[in-house]
Amino acid sequence: MSGQRPRTVSKAVAVGKHVTGPAGGLTILERLDLEIQAGEAVAILGASGSGKSTLLGLLAGLDSATSGEVWLCGERVDDLDEDGRAALRSGRVGFVFQNFQLLPTLTARENVLLPLELTGTRDAARRADEALDRVGLTPRARHYPRQLSGGEQQRVAIARAYAPRPEVLFADEPTGNLDQVTGEHIIDLLLDLRSDAGAALVLVTHDARLAERCDRRLHMSAGHLEQGA
Amino acid sequence: MxxxxxxxxxxxxxxxxxxxxxxxxxxxxxxxxxxxxxxxxxxxxxxxxRQGGELIAADLALESATPLPADYREQADRLGLTSAEIIEFRSVVVGEGGPQLVQVKAVDTAYPLRGRLSVRDAFDAPDREVETGPPPGEVWVESRLLPLLGAALGDEVGLGESRLRMGAILSNEPDRGGALFALAPRVMLSQSDLAATGLITEASRAEHRLLVAGEASAVERFKRDIEAGLPVNIDLVDGSTARPEFxxxxxxxxxxxxxxxxxxxxxxxxxxxxxxxxxxxxxxxxxxxxxxxxxxxxxxxxxxxxxxxxxxxxxxxxxxxxxxxxxxxxxxxxxxxxxxxxxxxxxxxxxxxxxxxxxxxxxxxxxxxxxxxxxxxxxxxxxxxxxxxxxxxxxxxxxxxxxxxxxxxxxxxxxxxxxxxxxxxxxxxxxxxxxxxxxxxxxxxxxxxxxxxxxxxxxxxxxxxxxxxxxxxxxxxxxxxxxxxxxxxxxxxxxxxxLPEGAPNHFLINIQPQDVEPLGEFLREADLGESAIYPMIRGRLVRINDREIVPSDFENPRAEQLASREFNLSQGAELQSDNRIVAGAWWSGADAPPEFSVEEGIAETLGIALGDEIAFLVSGREVSAPVTSLREVQWDSFNVNFFVISSPALLGSEPATYITSFYLPEERESVIPELVKRFPSVTLLDVDALLTQxxxxxxxxxxxxxxxxxxxxxxxxxxxxxxxxxxxxxxxxxxxxxxxxxxxxxxxxxxxxxxxxxxxxxxxxxxxxxxxxxxxxxxxxxxxxxxxxxxxxxxxxxxxxxxxxxxxxxxxxxxxxxxxxxxxxxxxx
Structure with missing residues (x-):
């Protein structure tokens, strides 16, 4: 780091999110500011309904904010349409979901191959194999998600997220569907891979113990963000 | 990629x-x-x-009022099809009992290409199927011609300039087709005898037919080849359209x-x-x-x-x-x-x-x-x-x-x-x-x-x-x-x-007015059913509204043919049960004013619309009336049906012959000789073959x-x-x-x-x-x-x-x- 200013991979400036429904308006996020630097691991903690998944969606460019600015990988997300945001995410942003979200009709290896093929990566097959090997699932490459345990499915999802070597990885409750021991392994893997790839990790979780292992902890409460210890 | x-x-x-x-x-x-x-x-x-082909004795037929160009037959030969020629015309045969109007059919040795031709060697002999038409020097005749001529099989008759021997009774010809209700009895002879009769010259009125049969693809090819350039005076007939019933x-x-x-x-x-x-x-x-x-x-x-x-x-x-x-x-x-x-x-x-x-x-x-x-x-x-x-x-x-x-x-x-x-x-x-x-x-x-x-x-x-x-x-x-x-x-x-089991398989036509009662009685006594007997009046269509009918004005060969022939008209108070009014209304009983009802298909062919005034020449007199209904006729019911019917007021007093149909079970065939003997002027038509088809x-x-x-x-x-x-x-x-x-x-x-x-x-x-x-x-x-x-x-x-x-x-x-x-x-x- 030696005096060099770290690069910002994701930034929210005075971001607000309001929804209107039949029962009236609801504010989910209010004037929220946040910056994530390259290579940094940030945990967002909070109770159910505090707005942490909404924030994750906004930072990752999956949703658009009602007010404020959202920047991702140096580009302003609010100026882009959905396809523009998809192009921005392509290959530069990785995801790990609570319920794994593997395509049930593809094998483990094919699931990892998918984002590489979508971005037209040249040596997709080799990189997919490497990623699977890195998460220790080479022997299970030809298995379908339903033939894998929850922990194995999440390892495939991590391989899929890291294979395109993204700049930032968003993980939504990655251990939420797993037992404690398996959850620990998954966090180890996420953090190790983050170090290897130099990518930032933004982690939404309930689990304070997992959050402890991140560089920074943010607490969401009723649409506001508090810096943790 | x-x-x-x-x-x-x-x-x-x-x-x-x-x-x-x-x-x-x-x-x-x-x-x-x-x-x-x-x-x-x-x-x-x-x-x-193909099955319908048996009704025209061929897979395809060309019909014309003038001799057909040789090209068609040559084209058929080229495609490997077999062909036969037929000439049909009206003439007179002369026997012991005097002259008699007949419908002559001259056939060549290839006839028939499809279907069954059969003869009887005596009045009460069984049917015998034959491969070809009469040999040279011989004619085959319909049974009703014999009493009319006062002659027997084996006698000679005069036809034009020739004298020919009546060799057999013609009991079934596959392509009776449109001539089903022809009034004159049939006489069939070999085409090789035709020239000697001197009856056919360039100017003679005759129907010329070329029959064609063979492999379906070749027939189809033949049809395709000639269809486009076919002159309006030549009609192309295939099996499926040969008979309305079929x-x-x-x-x-x-x-x-x-x-x-x-x-x-x-x-x-x-x-x-x-x-x-x-x-x-x-x-x-x-x-x-x-x-x-x-x-x-x-x-x-x-x-x-x-x-x-x-x-x-x-x-x-x-x-x-x-x-x-x-x-x-x-x-x-x-x-x-x-x-x-x-x-x-x-x-x-x-x-x-x-x-x-x-x-x-x-x-x-x-x-x-x-x-x-x-x-x-x-x-x-x-x-x-x-x-x-x-x-x-x-x-x-x-x-x-x-x-x-x-x-x-x-x-x-x-x-x-x-x-x-x-x-x-x-x-x-x-x-x-x-x-x-x-x-x-x-x-x-x-x-x-x-x-x-x-x-x-x-x-x-x-x-x-x-x-x-x-x-x-x-x-x-x-x-x-x-x-x-x-x-x-x-x-x-x-x-x-x-088409129930008892659908009519025999028609009786040419019934004289005085025979209507006794014939009805005969059929009832013979237990052959209670079929209605319908009047049939011959008439030529001469006018639709103000337009005089000239057959050659019609482009459609079928319309031209219809316009040049006499129609079988009928009259009655009641609508037949297998007819359905599709436009207009049927008249109200026997007292209705003069009106016509026309079958929808023929109305379309001839361009007759509801409300048109149409006129027929009947017994030398023109009778006209408006068309007040169009009918859909269920031809495949095999009941007697007519293209044109009038209310009783219009044709009720015209001279008519009568027609009926009945079902004759196979085991009752023995009734026929008696019927023919008692009513010699009546023509019996066996449509069992058509019915079967x-x-x-x-x-x-x-x-x-x-x-x-x-x-x-x-x-x-x-x-x-x-x-x-x-x-x-x-x-x-x-x-x-x-x-x-x-x-x-x-x-x-x-x-x-x-x-x-x-x-x-x-x-x-x-x-x-x-x-x-x-x-x-x-x-x-x-x-x-x-x-x-x-x-x-x-x-x-x-x-x-x-x-x-x-x-x-x-x-x-x-x-x-x-x-x-x-x-x-x-x-x-």
Missing amino acids: KTWRITLRLLGQDWRSGELYLLASALILTVAAITAVGFFTDRVESAMA ESAVDRASRFLHLATLVTLLVAGAAIALASRRFVERQTDAVAVMRCLGAPNHLLMRVFMMRLALFGLIASLVGCLLGWLGQLGLMSLLSDWFATDLPTPSLAPVFVGVATGLVALLGFALPPLFQLAQVSPLRALRRDLGAPRGSAILTVLGAASALALLIIWQADDFQLAWKLMAGVLGAVASLVITVLVLVRLAGGLAGRARGVWRLGLAALARRPSAAVLQISGLGLGILALLLLAVVRVDLLAAWQET VRQVVDRGVMAVEYVFLFTLAAGILVMYAGIQASLEERRLEHGILRTLGTGRRALLTSLAVEFTAAGILAGALASVFAELTGWLLAEQLFGLTFSFNPMLWLISVFGSGALIGIAGTLATYPLLIRPPLHTLRQAG
């Missing part, structure tokens, strides 16, 4: 995962039905035309075949719609994830479209193969009907099949596919976002336009297409409205119900579109099965009944239609399965939760059974209303058959479908109940 790779990968995986089985089955079935019918309709039609039967057979195909198309279309909706819905998560991973919308749409198109192509080709196999099955079923030299089916049905498959798939699946374009990537994070709601209008429009396109294309018959579409659209609309009303009711009841019932009812009310889809799908399936029953039990039976067309047509309906049956079962499957998806999660909360398996099973049975009863009741309505519409409007409503069908339908769907639905859902709830929840989650 990238798109292709992803497309192929996803398609392969879809297949292995079983996601596409239902959609594939529906698509394959549709294409198979279409192609099977396409493959064999050609063959069935050629078989029917044409009418062939026409109905082909309409039934098309109907069967269309019903299959409709029902399988519904299955495709349900299955493709389910398929697309199950892609929602995958799309959300892929969008998260940065796949742009256009790439995803392209991948999905290519995936669908590729899948459609493969399934359609499999359907074609199945259709081809199905066609082989039908061929073996009707093998005695197909001559060995029928053309092999062309590849055209394959293209039609594939195109049908693709149009159906795209029409039904594209609108839900467009929904996918709206899936938010956020859904990968938040499942509660649900699948985007598709535009109902877009879905309905897509499906309806695909269906309409296919139906109009397939039906080849606009009338059939729109009636069927009206029936089905009416059914679907009513199903949807009724189900919506019931769903609302269910919503109201949900508040008051308890436990499982509240959940079931609330779920129903909250997802009206799913409930509508499910019950409509079930209803359509039942409707298909019922239509099958209606067509099978009622329509086909009504068709067969038009028509009956064969009807029976085999019925068989072919039933075969095609097997596909419909399969489609009906498939659509019901798809309906039940659609509901399973919706309920999977709820069952998991309910089981987890401790609801007993028995309670869930009971509620499912009650629900499916209720849906079945509802679908059954609605479907029976529409099956009967559609059946009635088809019978009365399209096939000209009498339709009778069938209360048993209603009972069977309502209770049968309640039981069937109740059991099938419960059985299909049972695996969900015996699975551990966690498994179900995991899958649903």
Whole structure:
């Protein structure tokens, strides 16, 4: 780091999110500011309904904010349409979901191959194999998600997220569907891979113990963000 | 390249995962039905035309009032066809008893090319089939000529400048055809004797006919070659149009075949719609994830479209193969009907099949596919976002336009297409409205119900579109099965009944007024039935409104022929039971003013409209009256029928001969000599051969239609399965939760059974209303058959479908109940 200013991979400036429904308006996020630097691991903690998944969606460019600015990988997300945001995410942003979200009709290896093929990566097959090997699932490459345990499915999802070597990885409750021991392994893997790839990790979780292992902890409460210890 | 790779990968995986089985089955079935019918309709039609060929003694005939150019015969020779020439004209034979007007037919040694020519060697001798016409020096004559001439077989008669020996009684000529009711008796001679008679010169009035027969493909080629350049004075006749009785039967057979195909198309279309909706819905998560991973919308749409198109192509080709196999099955079923030299089916049905498959798939699946374009990537994070709601209008429009396109294309018959579409659209609309009303009711009841019932009812009310889809799908399936029953039990039976066992197989014509009473008496005493005896008056059409009729003014050869010949007119107070008024009204009894009623087909040929004033020259006097009704005549009933009938006031006093028809069982043939002896001036016509031909067309047509309906049956079962499957998806999660909360398996099973049975009863009741309505519409409007409503069908339908769907639905859902709830929840989650 030696005096060099770290690069910002994701930034929210005075971001607000309001929804209107039949029962009236609801504010989910209010004037929220946040910056994530390259290579940094940030945990967002909070109770159910505090707005942490909404924030994750906004930072990752999956949703658009009602007010404020959202920047991702140096580009302003609010100026882009959905396809523009998809192009921005392509290959530069990785995801790990609570319920794994593997395509049930593809094998483990094919699931990892998918984002590489979508971005037209040249040596997709080799990189997919490497990623699977890195998460220790080479022997299970030809298995379908339903033939894998929850922990194995999440390892495939991590391989899929890291294979395109993204700049930032968003993980939504990655251990939420797993037992404690398996959850620990998954966090180890996420953090190790983050170090290897130099990518930032933004982690939404309930689990304070997992959050402890991140560089920074943010607490969401009723649409506001508090810096943790 | 990238798109292709992803497309192929996803398609392969879809297949292995079983996601596409239902959609594939529906698509394959549709294409198979279409192609099977396409493959064999050609063959069935050629078989029917060939059978009809026996009525013109050939596969194809050219007719003209002047000698036919030699080119035609040379062309037939070149194509390897056999041909024969016939010249027919009126003349006089002179015997001991004086001169007698006869209808002469000079035939060459190749005649007849098709059908059965038979003679008798004595009045009471049995029929003897012969291969060719009379040898040189001999004539064969109709039996009634002998008493008229006061001569016996073996005597000589004078014909023009020749004297020829009467060698045999002509008992059956296959191509009696249009001359069925000719007044003058037939005399047949060899063409080699014709020149010597000196009767035919360039200026003679005669009908020249070239008969052609051979391999179907060569006949077809010959027809194609000459059709375009055919001068208006030459008429081309093929078997299917040779006799109205036969044409009418062939026409109905082909309409039934098309109907069967269309019903299959409709029902399988519904299955495709349900299955493709389910398929697309199950892609929602995958799309959300892929969008998260940065796949742009256009790439995803392209991948999905290519995936669908590729899948459609493969399934359609499999359907074609199945259709081809199905066609082989039908061929073996009707093998005695197909001559060995029928053309092999062309590849055209394959293209039609594939195109049908693709149009159906795209029409039904594209609108839900467009929904996918709206899936938010956020859904990968938040499942509660649900699948985007598709535009109902877009879905309905897509499906309806695909269906309409296919139906109009397939039906080849606009009338059939729109009636069927009206029936089905009416059914679907009513199903949807009724189900919506019931769903609302269910919503109201949900508040008051308890436990499982509240959940079931609330779920129903909250997802009206799913409930509508499910019950409509079930209803359509039942409707298909019922239509099958209606067509099978009622329509086909009504068709067969038009030719009951005792359909008339003999006509008596030329009955003199004084013979009417005694002949009626004779027939009654001989126990040959109570057939009505109709007056028949000869008249030439001379005027339509102010327009004088000049035969050569008509471009249509058939119209020209009709205008140049005398009509057999009749008069009567009552409308015959096998006639139906299609325009105007029948007159009121015997006191009605002078009016005409014209058969609709001939009215169209001659350009006669309702209200036109038409005039006939009858016994040298012109009689005219307005046309006050047009009739549809059921020619294949084999009853006596007339193209033009007048009210008694107009032709009642004109000199007439009479005509009747009756059924003569084979074992009663002995009545004939006595009848001929007692009424020597009456002509007896045996139409048993024609009757047999028509009956064969009807029976085999019925068989072919039933075969095609097997596909419909399969489609009906498939659509019901798809309906039940659609509901399973919706309920999977709820069952998991309910089981987890401790609801007993028995309670869930009971509620499912009650629900499916209720849906079945509802679908059954609605479907029976529409099956009967559609059946009635088809019978009365399209096939000209009498339709009778069938209360048993209603009972069977309502209770049968309640039981069937109740059991099938419960059985299909049972695996969900015996699975551990966690498994179900995991899958649903």
